[in-house]
Amino acid sequence: MAAPRTNGINPAEATNNETAPLIPHHSHDHNHHHRTPTLFPIPHEGESGRTGFHPSHFFLVLWRSSSPISSFVNLLFPFVIAAFISRIFFSHSHPLWTFALSYIGMIPSANLLGFAGQELARKMPKVAGILIETTFGSIVEIILFVVLIINHDEKEEGGNMVPIIQAAILGSILTNLLLCLGVCFFVGGIRHVSQRFHAIVSEVGSGLLLVAAFGLLIPSAFYSALKSEAKTVEVVIGEGVKVVVPLEHSDDFTLGKLEDDVLQISRATSVALILSFFMYIWYCASSQHSIFDEVIEADEHRDADREADMEKPKFTATEAVIALLLSLACVTALLIFLVDEIEHVVHSGVPDQFLGLILLPLVEKAAEHLTAIDEAWDGVINVALYHCLGPSIQTALFNGPLVVIVGWTLGKPMDLNFEIFMIGLLVLSILVISNFLRDGESNWLEGALLVIVYAITAIACWYYPNPDVASSNSLQQLELINGTVANTIEGLRQAFTGV
Secondary structure, eight states: OOOOOOTTSOGGGOOOOOEEEOOOOOOOOTTOOOOOSSEEEOOGGGOOSOOSOOHHHHHHHHHHOSSHHHHHHGGGTHHHHHHHHHHHHSTTTOHHHHHHHHHHHHHHHHHHHHHHHHHHHTTSOHHHHHHHHHHHHHHHHHHHHHHHHHTOOTTSTTOOOHHHHHHHHHHHHHIIIIIIHHHHHHHHHHHHSEEEOOHHHHHHHHHHHHHHHHHHHHHHHHHHHHGGGSOEEEEEEETTEEEEEEOSSSSSSOHHHHHHHHHHHHHHHHHHHHHHHHHHHHHHHSGGGTHHHHHHHHHHTTOTTHHHHHTSOOOOHHHHHHHHHHHHHHHHHHHHHHHHTHHHHHHTTOOHHHIIIIIHHHHHTHHHHHHHHHHHHTTOHHHHHHHHHHHHHHIIIIIHHHHHHHHHHHTOOOOOOOOHHHHHHHHHHHHHHHHHHTTSEEEHHHHHHHHHHHHHHHHHHHHSOOTTTOOSSOSTHHHHHHHHHHHHHHHHHHHHHOO
16 A cells, blocks of 8 residues: 655654545455444545644645646635625625626635535545535535525516526536536647547436436426416407406416416426435445446546646645635625625626526636636546536536525525526537537537537527516516506506596
């Protein structure tokens, strides 16, 4: 057995008392037939050679981060302080500055959260570590969705957050599948010409994405198929003049009943998707399917920077937890600042769909994207692919459905009835990705094409009208329609009757 790395510390003093939680796993070491039933020794790549908290070492590790790109991102930390100052003193007079500073400050904060999760993940068994790292990368998204649904109030002007949440759910998936995976293929292809990835990673990932897309699209398909069947009523407003108005409440099948049905289907679908996510986690962590472990571990051994990375100083378990708590506090505060200023951003001319599909996913996934791109550059394409598909799967199977459940508990009608435009984007993106993953090989051209598809999507989102202007498949729009029709009827009645 190789001597443990001590990162420059005297081996005699480098006794490692850190341990990792148990996840079911069978050892292939024939010299040890028995493992402790509750704890794992930390893998060599996660050993810090220290215990406790050491401020100077903590800030040194934090600054170096996981890669040169991540280290460069740390230069943006002054924007975090500037965002807090702007929020306290200039929020009312300069709300767009507060949004911009908070948006930029989210990048180093999310990067620290991802890095701290990565450091903690290294102290876990391989697959469990990747799941933990991916989960901490998605915590930013979960916090964002929860903050948005808490601030949802459709009675107030600009308070309807459901369209933004729906756009952010699909935008997160599209950002990972098109932009992040595209950049990974591109940079990896430049350095390695072409890269081959294991079929198990792409096949399971593609299959889960298709299942998730099916679950997410069912409420929208249900509404689209039945909205023309909803009962309407003819209102006579003058001699020979009739107006057809949609009914909201009746014993018959009305638009109001359709709205309630879609909401119930969305909640039931969310429960089923969350169950699917936990089944996926068990599949990955179960010892019977340790091929994930073997594939990813073999890939990491081909990492071009593996030796240098293993010699880097690392957080202790205590320092990793402190970094997680610190970054979570910053991320939560900055997301609250962002959400509070969304109304001003939309009024300044930024469309809702562009904000949800493009801007928010870019900043919330910054840490995960940087990690995946660095891995692709180093030649560990299986791990990079896992970091692109994993967050997409978690968004579709857990994060998105979770906000529906949270809205349910808060009494807010959050559903999965997406715009037809967004449904088309999701389906086409999954088809494109599945086609590129089918041959088990990537190159820079495929990456460039995926980035171009993402750019076309961003352009289309910029010109897509806000939900209060045009909506192809939105239940919230019914209230606006009914209100507008009622006002129109009253105006016409007055014109005809003269009253």
